[in-house]
Amino acid sequence: MTSTVIAGGGTAGLALALALGARGHRVRVLERSEPPPDGPVVTSAELWERPSLPQAGHDHILNALGVRVLRSHAPAVLDALLAEGARLADLTAAAPPGPAEPGDEELVTLLVRRSVLDLVLHRAARALPRVSVSHRTTVTGVLTAPSGPTARRVTGVVTDGGERIPAGLVVDASGRRSGSRSWLAAAGFPAAGDLTGPSRLHAFGRFYRLHDPAGPPPGPLNRANAAGGVWDHYSAVLHPADNGVFAVTFGALPGDRAMAALRSPAAFTAACRLSPYLAAWVDEDAARPLGPVRAIAMPPNILRGAGPGRQRPVAGLLRAGDAACVTDPMFGRGLSLALAHAFRLAELIGEDPVADEWLGLAAADLADRVLRPWYELGVHDSRLRAGRWRAAAGAPPVTEPDPPVPPVPGPLWDTALAAAAGDRAVWRGITRIGTSLAAPAEVFADPEFLARVRAAAPGAPAPAGPRPPTYAGLRRTIAAHAPDQEEG
Numbered sequence: 001m002t003s004t005v006i007a008g009g010g011t012a013g014l015a016l017a018l019a020l021g022a023r024g025h026r027v028r029v030l031e032r033s034e035p036p037p038d039g040p041v042v043t044s045a046e047l048w049e050r051p052s053l054p055q056a057g058h059d060h061i062l063n064a065l066g067v068r069v070l071r072s073h074a075p076a077v078l079d080a081l082l083a084e085g086a087r088l089a090d091l092t093a094a095a096p097p098g099p100a101e102p103g104d105e106e107l108v109t110l111l112v113r114r115s116v117l118d119l120v121l122h123r124a125a126r127a128l129p130r131v132s133v134s135h136r137t138t139v140t141g142v143l144t145a146p147s148g149p150t151a152r153r154v155t156g157v158v159t160d161g162g163e164r165i166p167a168g169l170v171v172d173a174s175g176r177r178s179g180s181r182s183w184l185a186a187a188g189f190p191a192a193g194d195l196t197g198p199s200r201l202h203a204f205g206r207f208y209r210l211h212d213p214a215g216p217p218p219g220p221l222n223r224a225n226a227a228g229g230v231w232d233h234y235s236a237v238l239h240p241a242d243n244g245v246f247a248v249t250f251g252a253l254p255g256d257r258a259m260a261a262l263r264s265p266a267a268f269t270a271a272c273r274l275s276p277y278l279a280a281w282v283d284e285d286a287a288r289p290l291g292p293v294r295a296i297a298m299p300p301n302i303l304r305g306a307g308p309g310r311q312r313p314v315a316g317l318l319r320a321g322d323a324a325c326v327t328d329p330m331f332g333r334g335l336s337l338a339l340a341h342a343f344r345l346a347e348l349i350g351e352d353p354v355a356d357e358w359l360g361l362a363a364a365d366l367a368d369r370v371l372r373p374w375y376e377l378g379v380h381d382s383r384l385r386a387g388r389w390r391a392a393a394g395a396p397p398v399t400e401p402d403p404p405v406p407p408v409p410g411p412l413w414d415t416a417l418a419a420a421a422g423d424r425a426v427w428r429g430i431t432r433i434g435t436s437l438a439a440p441a442e443v444f445a446d447p448e449f450l451a452r453v454r455a456a457a458p459g460a461p462a463p464a465g466p467r468p469p470t471y472a473g474l475r476r477t478i479a480a481h482a483p484d485q486e487e488g
Helices: 011-022 041-047 064-073 075-083 114-126 180-186 257-263 265-274 334-349 357-370 372-392 410-420 424-434 440-444 447-455 471-481
Strands: 003-007 026-030 087-090 108-111 131-134 139-147 151-159 164-166 169-172 195-197 202-210 227-230 235-240 245-252 287-289 294-297 301-303 317-319
Touching: 003 011, 003 151, 011 026, 011 114, 011 131, 011 334, 041 114, 064 075, 064 108, 064 334, 075 114, 114 131, 139 180, 151 169, 180 317, 195 372, 202 257, 202 265, 245 257, 245 265, 257 265, 257 294, 257 471, 265 471, 301 372, 317 357, 334 357, 357 372, 372 440, 410 424, 410 440, 410 447, 424 440, 424 447, 440 447
Parallel strands: 003 026, 003 169, 026 131, 169 317
Antiparallel strands: 087 108, 139 151, 151 164, 195 301, 202 245, 202 287, 202 294, 227 235, 235 245
């Protein structure tokens, strides 16, 4: 059996190790961070220090695609997560009235922290007899050898400790920066261009724990698995997680100094109290903060190796998860796409892989089918949201020589969103897009769906509900509380 080295022990790397190890592969995962501490899962997850994976300390969503993947490929992992306090949220609780249809059972999300998910994956992978995980180990380069009369292939890796590890297959699961770019460049391989599209957004998030996790929630979840909303000038969304923990995340434009003051705990709390649906959750009688407010700049959307001048794949090397495709985290697709891509990649590798150029071409085709639609939607959605927020802030629009083509014409998409508020069939299609179960092109190609959308009354009023503060009012509130750097 060919051995596989996976560079990176995040969600994608661990999922791929689990999938390959279950097929009998000999797999070694090389991970930069410290190993997780022993002990109960939830406690160990909270103590696990991973400075090389800063995004792990932020809110994540395992949407319906991710749940489908776990149900199909790793049901024991899903069972373990549920046993450790994760919960499935039924999205149909927020659907308009109407009959249930086959497939509605897929419209669920898993309420769980990224750290708990990764720890359960870590322990499941390490329990397999032919899988090992080496921590405090960074891949710094690749080994190569001739392949045919003129080509070369990757045959292993070199670590920061000088270890030379031969492998029949190397998988870059090193995350957003995709270490394989520098490894291949240093080895003299031509660089393959990436497709990129900026996100243009920042986020500020904080975790809390309910004082009474078993009691009634402090406030309603107006979005079935979330509370809050995405407004015309900012977003403020709460996601419950496991064991009475929840996260609140604000989205804002970069460069907005007033909104940047959300780093202050007092300003963050004041903004929560002003934002619809959130005030009751952050009341000191309901919950306590679990740490500081964490800020993060949304990374650009990236599809690796798919840009102009696309090169033929390098034999012996594949990419998985964020090393293959990054989507704007503001839309909550990345974690589920990482799982989906990892398990599909394991199916492609098969029982006894031949790590030649064919496998690289097949992996590139897989990325086009599984990842490209979400990369393209991410580029479009990032641009659209940032454009709306810039207009609300009075900032000039960003001009682009080649703006992304909308996956669905804007007026048709807006009509569908309005129709989804009252038509369960349209709601179902829009929700399947939002949870990554179906790409927009697939949903809008359905004649029945299109007919229902076009039959909707044009210009239907938005559903009634609490409205957010004005942009000016929000900025004033944040500025008024920013000097106070201490809270609870």
